[in-house]
Amino acid sequence: MRHPPATEVRLPIRVRRTIDGAGEMTATMLVHCDARRRSIPLDDCSACDDCVSVHVDPLEEESYVTCTKGAVFGMEDTVEERAVPDGDRTRVWSVMAKRLVCVLPDAKTDLLRDILLERGVTGAPVVDPRGTVLGFVSRADILRGSWPAPSAVVGEIMTPLAVTVSESASLAEASALMALEGIHLLPVVNNAAAGNVVGVISALDVLRWFARKCGYLRQDLQSGN
Numbered sequence: 355m356r357h358p359p360a361t362e363v364r365l366p367i368r369v370r371r372t373i374d375g376a377g378e379m380t381a382t383m384l385v386h387c388d389a390r391r392r393s394i395p396l397d398d399c400s401a402c403d404d405c406v407s408v409h410v411d412p413l414e415e416e417s418y419v420t421c422t423k424g425a426v427f428g429m430e431d432t433v434e435e436r437a438v439p440d441g442d443r444t445r446v447w448s449v450m451a452k453r454l455v456c457v458l459p460d461a462k463t464d465l466l467r468d469i470l471l472e473r474g475v476t477g478a479p480v481v482d483p484r485g486t487v488l489g490f491v492s493r494a495d496i497l498r499g500s501w502p503a504p505s506a507v508v509g510e511i512m513t514p515l516a517v518t519v520s521e522s523a524s525l526a527e528a529s530a531l532m533a534l535e536g537i538h539l540l541p542v543v544n545n546a547a548a549g550n551v552v553g554v555i556s557a558l559d560v561l562r563w564f565a566r567k568c569g570y571l572r573q574d575l576q577s578g579n
Contacts, residue, residue: 361422362406362420362421362422363420363421363422364418364419364420364421365385365386365387365388365399365418365419365420365421366385366386366417366418366452367383367384367385367396367408367410367417367418367419367452368383368384368385368386368393368450368451368452368453368454368552368553369381369382369383369384369414369417369452369453369454370382370383370384370454370456370485370551370552370553371453371454371455371456372456372457372458372481372485373455373456373457373458373461373465373466373469373478374458374460374461375458375460375461375462375507377461377462377465382395382485383395383396383410383417384396384552385399385419386447386448386521386552387399387402387423388421388423389404389423391522392521392522392544392545392552393447393521393544393552393553394544396408396419399419399421400419402421402423404421404422404423405419405420405421406420406421406422407419407420408420414452414453417452440525440567441524441525441526441529442524442525442526443524444524444525444563445521445522445523445524445525446519446520446521446522446523446524446525446527446528446542446553446555447521447522447542447552447553449525449555449559449560449563450521450542450552450553450554450555450559451553451554451559454479454551454552454553454554455469455470455473455475455478456478456479456480456481456485456551457478457479457480457481457491457508458480458481458482458483458508459480459482459488459489459507459508459509459512460507460508460509461507461508462506462507462508463496463506463507463508463510463511466478466491466496466508467493467496470493470496471493476492476493476539476556477490477491477492477493477495477539478490478491479515479541479551479554480508480509480512480515481551484550485550485551486549486550486551487515487518487541487543487549487550487551488512488514488515489509489512489513489514489515490512490513490515490539490541491508491511491512491513492513492539495511495512495513496511498511515541517531517535517537517540518540518541518542518543518549518551519531519540519541519542519543519555520542520543520544520545521542521543521544521552521553525560525563528540528555528560529557529560532557532560538556538557538558539554539555539556539557540554540555540556541553541554542554542555
């Protein structure tokens with residue numbers, strides 16, 4: 355790391371937690387890198403020459419990386435780009451929640467049910483050990499799977515995933531996908547080819563963004579999946 359220059363920007367740190375078949379939960383810290391145009395592990399970000407400092411909040415409310423390259427990329431908008439509607443300019447990564455719960459296919463459904471209820475979220479992406487999206491499981495899936503007999507693992511009740519959105523896509527594109535598919539949650543991936551999940555964006559996130567743009571909500575209000 356180097357001494358702070360005159361111009362720098364704070365990049366939020368997001369936390370992806372993954373539940374495995376033994377009930378263990380592992381956490382991965384991710385930062386959206388403007389230079390790479392995708393999210394990367396915090397360790398890779400902090401090793402970059404443009405990283406000034408890392409602040410990790412124990413409560414996970416205000417964790418961030420101070421970076422110089424992000425400030426440079428953030429100032430590249432042309433006059434023509436600034437004329438584009440906000441929904442086409444705002445990227446999915448800047449709106450999605452800072453905390454995410456994922457689950458492996460062999461995780462127990464009763465454990466996931468308890469975690470979803472505890473965290474007040476409606477569902478979780480199902481991933482493989484590398485973080486590639488395999489499907490999605492919702493509270494409704496868990497309820498359906500518990501009747502007439504409880505299912506043992508998430509892989510038995512999950513919905514195989516056909517739709518994801520890139521974190522570099524615009525908010526307008528994500529909204530159109532949700533509207534066309536008739537869904538209210540979209541797993542967010544860092545690369546269309548790799549499909550590693552880095553977040554979830556919901557219709558409620560879009561509504562919160564719109565309300566903030568109109569001055570009806572504070573900028574710091576966040577949601578979860």
